[in-house]
Amino acid sequence: MSVDTPARPKAGPSTAPAPARGRRYRAVWRWHFYAGLIVAPVLVVLAATGSLYLFKDQYENWRYKDLRTVSAGGTAQPLSAQIDAAKATRPDRALKSVIPAGRPDRSTRVLLAGTEPGPFAQGISVYVNPYTGKVLGEVDDSATLMRKIRTLHGELMVGPIGDRVVETSACWALVLAGSGVYLWWRGPARKRVKTRTGRPLLRRVHGLTGVWAGVVIVFLIISGLPWSGVWGDGLQKISAKIGSTAPEGERYERSSTPPAKAGDLSRDPDTKVPWAAEEQPVPSSGHARHGGTSGGQVGNVPVEQALRAVAARAPHCPPASCDYKVLLPKGERGVYTITVGSRANPADERTMHVDQYSGAVIGSYGWKEYGTLAKAVEQGISLHEGRRYGPANIAVMLAACLALITLTVTGVWMWWKRRPQGSAGAPRRAADRRTTLGVAAIMLAAGLLFPLAGITMLAALLIDVAVVQRVPALSRRFG
Numbered sequence: 001m002s003v004d005t006p007a008r009p010k011a012g013p014s015t016a017p018a019p020a021r022g023r024r025y026r027a028v029w030r031w032h033f034y035a036g037l038i039v040a041p042v043l044v045v046l047a048a049t050g051s052l053y054l055f056k057d058q059y060e061n062w063r064y065k066d067l068r069t070v071s072a073g074g075t076a077q078p079l080s081a082q083i084d085a086a087k088a089t090r091p092d093r094a095l096k097s098v099i100p101a102g103r104p105d106r107s108t109r110v111l112l113a114g115t116e117p118g119p120f121a122q123g124i125s126v127y128v129n130p131y132t133g134k135v136l137g138e139v140d141d142s143a144t145l146m147r148k149i150r151t152l153h154g155e156l157m158v159g160p161i162g163d164r165v166v167e168t169s170a171c172w173a174l175v176l177a178g179s180g181v182y183l184w185w186r187g188p189a190r191k192r193v194k195t196r197t198g199r200p201l202l203r204r205v206h207g208l209t210g211v212w213a214g215v216v217i218v219f220l221i222i223s224g225l226p227w228s229g230v231w232g233d234g235l236q237k238i239s240a241k242i243g244s245t246a247p248e249g250e251r252y253e254r255s256s257t258p259p260a261k262a263g264d265l266s267r268d269p270d271t272k273v274p275w276a277a278e279e280q281p282v283p284s285s286g287h288a289r290h291g292g293t294s295g296g297q298v299g300n301v302p303v304e305q306a307l308r309a310v311a312a313r314a315p316h317c318p319p320a321s322c323d324y325k326v327l328l329p330k331g332e333r334g335v336y337t338i339t340v341g342s343r344a345n346p347a348d349e350r351t352m353h354v355d356q357y358s359g360a361v362i363g364s365y366g367w368k369e370y371g372t373l374a375k376a377v378e379q380g381i382s383l384h385e386g387r388r389y390g391p392a393n394i395a396v397m398l399a400a401c402l403a404l405i406t407l408t409v410t411g412v413w414m415w416w417k418r419r420p421q422g423s424a425g426a427p428r429r430a431a432d433r434r435t436t437l438g439v440a441a442i443m444l445a446a447g448l449l450f451p452l453a454g455i456t457m458l459a460a461l462l463i464d465v466a467v468v469q470r471v472p473a474l475s476r477r478f479g
Contacts, residue, residue, distance in 0.1 A: 025186050027439040030427040032179040034460070035172050037415065040408045042156070042169035047404040049153035050220070054386045054394050054401075056146045057343075063145075067127040067137045072104035077133040079108065080302045085133050086110035086126035096123055097271040097327045100307065101130045102319060111271060116142045122268050141270075150269065160229060164452060167228035170221050171453030175446060177218050180210050202417075206410040213403035220400050223380035226275060230452055235377070236263075240279035243371025247280055247363055262351060262365075265337055271325045273339055275381060276374035277351040283363045284333040285356045301359040303328070306336040309361050310352045314340045317348045329356040335363075343387045346378035 061068060083098055086108075093112035101108045107127045114123035122141035129136055141147060148157075156162030184207045210217075226232045259265055263278025272278075303326060311319060317340050327337040336356055341349035350366030370378065379388070386394035440461055447454020468474045 024439065025183070026427055028179050028182055031439065031443060032176060032183060033415075033427055035176050035179075036408075036411050039169040039172045039176070040412055042165060043173055043408050044405055045156065046153060046166065046170070047401040047408070049149050051398055051401040052149050053146065053153060054397055056149075060144070060146060064127075064139060067139065068107055068109075069105050070101075070107050070129050070131065070136075074131040076101070076130040078302070079130075079304050079307070081133055082108045082128040082130060083110050083303065085135055086112070086128050089126055089135055089138065090124060093124060095328050096268070097266060097325060098303070099271065099323070099325050100319065102323060106130075107136055111141075111268065114140065114142050122147055122270070141268075154227065163229045167225070167230060167232075168452040168456055170225060170228070171231070171450035172456070173221050174218065174450070175443065175453065177210070177214055177221075178446075180207075181214065184211060202410050202414045206407060206414065209403050209406050209410070213400055213407075216396060216400040217404050217407075219380070220384060220397065220404075223377075223384040226377050226381065231450060234451075235373075236275070236279055239276065239371060239373045239377065243373055244276075245369045245371075247365035247369055262337065265327050265330075271327060271339075273337065273351045274341070274346070274349045274378060276349075276370045276378050277339075277365050280351070280365050281363075282337070283335060283353050283355075285329065285335050286358060300357050301336075301355070303336065305359045306338065306354040306356075309354055309359055310338045310340060313352060313361055313364060314350055317342060317350070322348060344382070344390070345388075346375070346382050349378065 079098070079100055083095065087093075087095060087110070090112050093114075096111045096113055098111065099109040108130050110126045110128060112124045112126060116122070122144075124138055125141050126138045127136040128134070151157050154163060154166065156165060158165075226235055260282060261278065262273045262280045262282055265282065266272045307319075307324065307326065310324070314322075322340055322342045325339045327339075329335055334356065336354040337351065338354065339349070339351050347367045350364060352361050352365075353363035354360065355362050367375070382388040383393060384397070386397045440457075443457050444454060444461075447457045
């Protein structure tokens with residue numbers, strides 16, 4: 001994201017650029033300059049919060065060690081009894097889900113409804129010792145440090161409007177990456193500089209950082225866009241309609257009841273279904289049977305039986321080595337929705353629906369049913385979050401975040417050092433209309449792939465033509 005003026009090339013037949021190439025350079029540079037200044041604050045926020053969120057698991061396992069770990073030994077209590085114990089601490093809160101103790105030294109985590117709405121809403125986690133059934137304590141997940149970092153990263157803590165701002169900035173960052181490569185290749189930053197101070201050094205640091213880290217930065221941006229509100233929702237619908245085979249049991253004898261899609265069952269980031277399964281239909285349980293209802297049992301089948309049915313269908317991923325997350329039935333027609341998977345490998349993922357009365361698995365969707373697009377997105381998400389290849393994956397993603405901060409800071413710093421008095425210091429507008437329109441057409445074509453970026457590009461063009469060029473004071477200040 002270079003916002004600096006390139007050094008003027010020395011006159012001479014071997015160094016003077018062709019007029020057309022010089023005009024193209026200036027037009028691309030002008031877009032790069034304004035895009036960089038506008039989205040710089042958001043990119044710094046995204047990179048900083050992303051760096052911190054890479055260590056979510058490590059931080060929370062340390063922060064809540066007294067709640068998440070227990071002394072292994074003895075016979076575990078029935079899971080339904082553990083859920084009842086957690087529910088008794090907050091009888092006014094509805095049950096949402098449960099994460100069984102996956103290892104002998106782990107506690108059971110029961111999630112109750114919180115007070116906050118929204119796509120990243122989280123509830124209250126009650127931790128239970130699986131051997132004694134004793135409640136160890138609770139955490140309001142909506143108030144944790146990592147929840148705040150996530151909402152700042154995803155929506156700038158201002159809801160859907162923030163989500164749109166983040167998506168627009170991320171799309172513009174792709175424009176910055178493409179234009180930055182062109183400017184580096186055609187400009188002076190690629191040449192070796194002798195000075196170790198001033199703008200030439202900043203320009204070289206900026207250019208080399210972009211070249212060496214650019215591929216990973218672009219990957220970070222693209223792999224993060226599936227979570228966005230406009231582009232992400234569109235991609236998810238496309239993925240659900242093309243390339244995916246039908247889930248087992250898709251021809252349900254009973255039609256789905258609200259919520260009709262798996263993604264609507266839970267938006268809690270710790271218990272929601274995989275991205276690839278969010279658009280899949282949800283079956284409904286069979287005929288309701290009258291009987292007692294407890295915290296861990298809505299129908300006639302206890303949660304333990306539902307888990308056993310799922311484990312039998314996932315021999316590749318036993319409870320001792322994989323994460324099992326249970327979304328409890330909602331109402332008489334609801335189902336147990338259980339996700340299975342290892343954090344490291346998306347190919348282990350499987351989402352299953354269990355009839356709350358018969359205990360039968362009536363819907364199953366996993367890696368073999370995912371289409372190529374869904375598989376690519378799931379792999380991208382695991383890499384984006386630093387889960388796929390352990391510490392090495394985290395190190396690469398952290399380096400990319402730090403490189404993005406470096407690019408942003410050096411770009412703004414260069415502009416600050418060179419800005420003339422009474423002017424924005426922007427590159428001058430290309431002299432001929434053909435060059436300007438040609439570059440604008442390329443930008444708008446890219447904008448078609450990313451709608452929010454395309455809309456803001458069009459708005460920028462209209463403002464430049466209808467306002468900036470027609471008002472002398474603005475024309476002098478903004479070129």
